[in-house]
Amino acid sequence: MYPLDINRIACIGAGFVGGPLGAVIASKCSSVQVTVVDKDPARIHAWNSESLPLHELQLAEIISDIREHAEKSTECVKSRLIFSTDIQTAVQKAQLIFLCIDTPTRTSGPGSGFAPDLGNLKRAIEAIARTATDDKILVAKSTVPSGTSQVIRMLFEQHCRPDVKCEVLSNPEFLSEGTAIHDLLYPNRVVIGSQQTVSGKDAARKLAGVYQAWVPPSRIIFTDSLSAELGKLAANAMLAQRVSNINTLGTICEATGARIESVSQICGLDPRIGPHMLKASLGWGGGCFQKDILSLVNATRKLGLDQIASYWESVVWMNEHHKLNFQKRLVSCMGGSIKGRSITVLGFAFKKGTSDTKNSPAISLIRGLLACQAQVIIYDPMVPAKQIITDLHLTPGELERTTISHSPYSACSGANAVVVATDWDNFLCELSRNDEAQPLNWEHILKVMQEPKFIFDGRNILDCDFIRKLGGRYVRVGSPSEWDQLPVASL
Numbered sequence: 001m002y003p004l005d006i007n008r009i010a011c012i013g014a015g016f017v018g019g020p021l022g023a024v025i026a027s028k029c030s031s032v033q034v035t036v037v038d039k040d041p042a043r044i045h046a047w048n049s050e051s052l053p054l055h056e057l058q059l060a061e062i063i064s065d066i067r068e069h070a071e072k073s074t075e076c077v078k079s080r081l082i083f084s085t086d087i088q089t090a091v092q093k094a095q096l097i098f099l100c101i102d103t104p105t106r107t108s109g110p111g112s113g114f115a116p117d118l119g120n121l122k123r124a125i126e127a128i129a130r131t132a133t134d135d136k137i138l139v140a141k142s143t144v145p146s147g148t149s150q151v152i153r154m155l156f157e158q159h160c161r162p163d164v165k166c167e168v169l170s171n172p173e174f175l176s177e178g179t180a181i182h183d184l185l186y187p188n189r190v191v192i193g194s195q196q197t198v199s200g201k202d203a204a205r206k207l208a209g210v211y212q213a214w215v216p217p218s219r220i221i222f223t224d225s226l227s228a229e230l231g232k233l234a235a236n237a238m239l240a241q242r243v244s245n246i247n248t249l250g251t252i253c254e255a256t257g258a259r260i261e262s263v264s265q266i267c268g269l270d271p272r273i274g275p276h277m278l279k280a281s282l283g284w285g286g287g288c289f290q291k292d293i294l295s296l297v298n299a300t301r302k303l304g305l306d307q308i309a310s311y312w313e314s315v316v317w318m319n320e321h322h323k324l325n326f327q328k329r330l331v332s333c334m335g336g337s338i339k340g341r342s343i344t345v346l347g348f349a350f351k352k353g354t355s356d357t358k359n360s361p362a363i364s365l366i367r368g369l370l371a372c373q374a375q376v377i378i379y380d381p382m383v384p385a386k387q388i389i390t391d392l393h394l395t396p397g398e399l400e401r402t403t404i405s406h407s408p409y410s411a412c413s414g415a416n417a418v419v420v421a422t423d424w425d426n427f428l429c430e431l432s433r434n435d436e437a438q439p440l441n442w443e444h445i446l447k448v449m450q451e452p453k454f455i456f457d458g459r460n461i462l463d464c465d466f467i468r469k470l471g472g473r474y475v476r477v478g479s480p481s482e483w484d485q486l487p488v489a490s491l
């Protein structure tokens with residue numbers, strides 16, 4: 001058991017990590033005041049409104065409950081969760097500061113295309129150090145290369161007052177977009193890395209005291225900072241590798257006539273492998289997998305471990321190859337040319353449950369379809385049209401052949417083919433849908449489509465027999481179709 005000695009916390013960065021983390025701590029630790037700060041006034045305004053800046057299941061309800069409870073309680077409780085742009089006040093009051101700052105891949109300078117850009121993180125550390133008037137515990141939630149905690153400590157000491165000290169902890173986040181709140185409430189592990197000194201371990205216990213308000217002590221892992229930092233990168237690299245593994249096997253299935261669902265089941269029932277992350281798709285996306293693998297590649301190259309770097313880099317290139325293979329298969333099934341054909345893409349977010357579009361497989365797919373001179377209609381229930389246009393970087397000619405629809409039915413009307421690019425529950429057939437999801441009327445969609453009425457299921461979520469019964473030419477990832485040209489195996 002670890003006592004809760006912390007009662008004032010600041011989260012620097014009000015994005016996907018900082019906002020939900022602050023909300024969950026405030027909801028579970030009634031004696032702790034949490035301030036989430038960000039330099040973007042528009043984002044903070046959104047957090048203080050009814051229209052939150054990100055879509056995560058249960059997030060709005062948690063914040064609403066905190067605010068409702070505050071209205072019925074004392075003035076002290078009213079300030080239990082604050083969203084603000086005032087970093088100076090938040091830092092001065094906080095005993096423990098979570099660093100929830102994005103670390104995207106560098107686009108210029110040394111390590112461009114591989115190394116994480118730590119510029120925003122370093123600027124935040126400098127600002128915190130200059131502002132701090134008493135000792136602080138800094139907790140790095142951001143995904144960073146192994147060794148960054150030591151860099152943070154040195155940077156803080158260079159800019160702080162002589163009488164101010166800090167301990168730096170590595171507490172990587174293991175959140176999946178769409179289920180972030182569930183992941184925070186019911187984590188399978190909470191990793192706390194620290195200096196292996198008396199003061200470092202004491203700081204780690206204080207952070208554990210916060211988590212212990214709702215996390216069983218058996219799930220709190222104490223280690224050194226280097227291992228915690230590398231462990232986060234390794235976890236994402238291995239997850240991405242697992243998805244790429246099953247997708248490569250899916251391509252083999254398409255070429256041989258085998259079925260990826262059976263192959264996945266055969267592999268997944270082996271307890272040494274397990275069933276998770278063995279579902280074939282048109283590729284993985286999101287802001288973490290690629291960024292973290294490339295960071296791992298950069299780190300291993302700097303260590304002179306070039307063969308290991310190439311091994312992990314191949315996971316990224318294999319994912320890109322798989323996305324291209326999906327597009328090529330689509331064109332092949334439709335006769336070798338899609339020029340002038342109308343193709344609807346259902347889904348633009350990289351996965352269901354989130355409006356995040358970073359590295360979404362839909363982006364490269366749509367760009368490829370437009371490069372083949374197709375007419376493309378896009379529908380996503382959560383992603384704004386402005387975001388879609390921004391992500392696609394269209395030329396004027398491509399923009400003329402692109403339509404953003406606000407209805408799945410108008411999007412599919414007149415289409416020669418429909419691609420399911422995101423696994424939203426309401427895209428499911430009525431027979432297999434989630435009870436809470438409003439299903440698409442696929443019978444109506446097939447009626448308003450034009451021949452040849454292809455349905456390319458990039459997420460393997462539709463019922464094959466159901467779609468074909470309605471007259472659709474159904475093609476799914478990892479299984480052959482009658483429109484594929486299968487090679488003849490030779491012995």
